[in-house]
Amino acid sequence: MIEVRNIKKRFGNHEVLKGVTFSIEKGEAITIIGxxxxxxxxxxxxxxGLIAPDSGEVLVAGENIDRxxxxxxxxxxxxxxxxxxxAALFDSMTVAENVGFVLDREQKMTPAEIAKRVEEVLTLVNLNGTQKKKPSELSGGMRKRVGLARAIAYRPEILxxxxxxxxxxxxxxxxxxxxIIRVVEETKVTSIAVTHDMRSARRIGKRILMLHQGKIYTDQKPDDLFKSEDPIIHRFVNGIADLKETSL
Amino acid sequence: MTSATKDAIKDWFTGLGRGAILCQQTIGSICTIKPEWRNVVYQMYFIGVKSQSVVVITGAFTGMVLCAQAYFQFHKIKMDTATLAMVSVAMGSQLGPVLTSLMVSGRVGAAITAELGSMRVTEQVDALRTLAAHPIDYLIVPRSMAMFFVMPLLTAESICIGILSAYILAVFFLGINQTYLWYNMLHYTNGRDIFAGLIKATIFGMIIVMTACYKGLSCRDGAEGVGQATTEAVVFSSIGILISNFFLTMMLNRLLGQP
Structure with a gap:
């Protein structure tokens, strides 16, 4: 479904990605930690495609999106x-307008059908009834749930x-x-999450990729990763700081 | 030349090039993509209706001060009745479009940059792109089209109010004969002056909207970045208006002919 081939990216003098390669199959749920x-x-x-690599390729369903x-x-x-x-909700719009944004622009559904779909996805994230609220009236968690509702409202293949x-x-x-787990199970979408929250990573991903010093350091199943004795992986998943970095 | 100066010049030309590309993409989008009229109408309301107080005050007080100053000079050579003609020509071809544009630049240009800048730093522009909406189609085209339609109307309104307020001042407070005042105004004001003023206003509107959109979409992260972009948008569009006014005056004078 998605194939990343040796991508490199530099911002000024700082090389952020130094040759990242991995692939994701359709319907897979992976987590990228780091x-x-x-x-x-x-x-x-x-x-x-929000950022183009300096070199390397990103293929989505076989199509090279860099070109x-x-x-x-x-x-x-x-x-x-x-x-x-x-969440990046549009603050000039209501919750309903945010969630129905793509459906409204595509003009393939009637306003009543859009309102119904918006209600459905807001119910899924336990926020039905907030349609007329503005993002500024919501808490951080509610905003993220609205963001999730907006992301799934138009039934994408990849989240x-x-x-x-x-x-x-x-x-x-x-x-x-x-x-997230419920959405993946119910809609069978391909799911890619990046996080440094280890509990989330373990629960969301069926496969975990660790990005370390600009490269994929490891690609394992969650249980194997958490049992790993590799010092870099062990320190990261258990949250152990390097004493050399913390010395005054 | 120091390296800092070289960098500043390089940045300036880079910005100019990127701005030109944005203009080209916007024109391409207007020509090929069906505009979102709902957004265009909302922007016309925001730019036009909400600028009424600014435009009315600018027009009225510019007209009156021009009338008073012209009267003080003309009165010395017994040409009182030419006062309104002078106000009308000056307002129609120069002061109406320039001052209205400068005021709109401060009110609308700053608002556009601040809004787009905030959207950029809070990832709302990226969110638009992920939701399969092109930022140029969704954010810039409606604002550009609205400005294109509204700016000449605001300028025409400003010119009319300037002339009307000057007329009221001249007749009721300065005691000038209203018949000759009106006759001379109609006699010396040429339609070409007003037409040139409206063309200028349309071009100034495009300078304002493109500068504001470019600065907003390219601002640096953080509140400081948005603030700086907003200031730069107003400063650059104001300078752009004043400089282009000179060249447009020369060009339109040649194209439309001397009155």
């Missing part, structure tokens, strides 16, 4: 739904989650995790 600022979100944005212009990419992106780290639980309390994080 340190903050390690290039996880940059990698995710490459998959949907596409913005208008060609729009068609590819219609296959994707993305939940942003800060991308950028730090879905960052900044949320443990209960809200659990709710988001449960929702």
């Amino acid at each position: 340190t903050s600022g390690g290039g996880k979100s940059v990698l995710l944005k490459h998959l949907i 596409m212009n913005e208008r060609q990419l729009l068609k590819v992106r219609r296959r994707f739904g993305m939940l942003f780290q800060g 991308l989650y950028d730090e879905p639980t960052t900044g949320l309390d443990p209960i809200a994080s659990d709710m988001i995790d449960q929702l």
Whole structure:
């Protein structure tokens, strides 16, 4: 479904991705973990063509998206739904307008059908009744759930989650995790989440890729990864800081 | 030349090039993509209706101050009745379009940059792209089209209000004969002056909207980045209006002919 071939990306003097290669099959649920600022979100944005690599290729359903212009990419992106780290809801619109954005623009459904679909997905994220609210009236967790509703409203084939639980309390994080698992199980979409929340990573992903120093360091099943004795993996999954880095 | 100066010049030309590409893409989008009229109408409301107070005050007080100053000079040589003609020509061809555009740049240009800049730093522009909406089609085209339709109307309104307020001042406060005042205005004001003013206003509107959109979509992250982009949008569009006014005056004078 998605194939990433040796992509490299540099911002100024800082090389964020140093040759990342992996592939994702249709219907798979994977998690990409790694340190903050390690290039996880940059990698995710490459998959949907929001950022173009300096070198390497990203293939979506066999099509190389790096060679596409913005208008060609729009068609590819219609296959994707993305939940942003800060939800990225349009603050000038209501919740219903946010969730029904794509359906409204496509003009393939009547306003009544759109309202029904919006109600369906908001019910799925336990937020039915908030249709007329503005994003500024919602809490962080509610915004993320609306973001998720917006991402699934038009039934995409691939869902991308950028730090879905960052900044949320443990209960809200659990709710988001449960929702993601439920969406994957019910809709059978291909799901890619980037996170540094180990509990989320373990629950959401059937496969975990670890991005370390700009490369995929490991690609394992969650249980194998958490049992790993590799010092880098062990320190990361157990949250153990390097004493050399913390010495004053 | 220091490296900082070289970098500043390079950045300036890069910005100019990117702005030109944005203009070209916007024109391409207007010509090929069906516009979202609902957004265009909303932007016309935002740019046109919400700028009424600014335009009315600018037009009225510019007309009155021009009338008073012209009267003080003309009165010395017994040409009082030419006052309104002078106001009308000046408002129609220069002050109406320039001052209205500068005011719109401050009100609308700043608002557009701040809105698009905030959208960019909060990833709303990226969200638009992931939702298969092209930022140019969705954000820039409706604003450009609205500005194209509204700016000449706002300028015409400003010119009319300027002339009307000058007329009221001249007749009721300065005691100038209203018949000759009106006759001279109609006699010396040429339709070409007004037409040139409206063409200029349309071009100034495009300068405002393209500068504002470019600055908004290319602003740096954070509140400081949005603030700086907003300031730059107003400064650059104001300078653009003043500089282009000179060239447009020369060009339109040649194209439309001397009145």
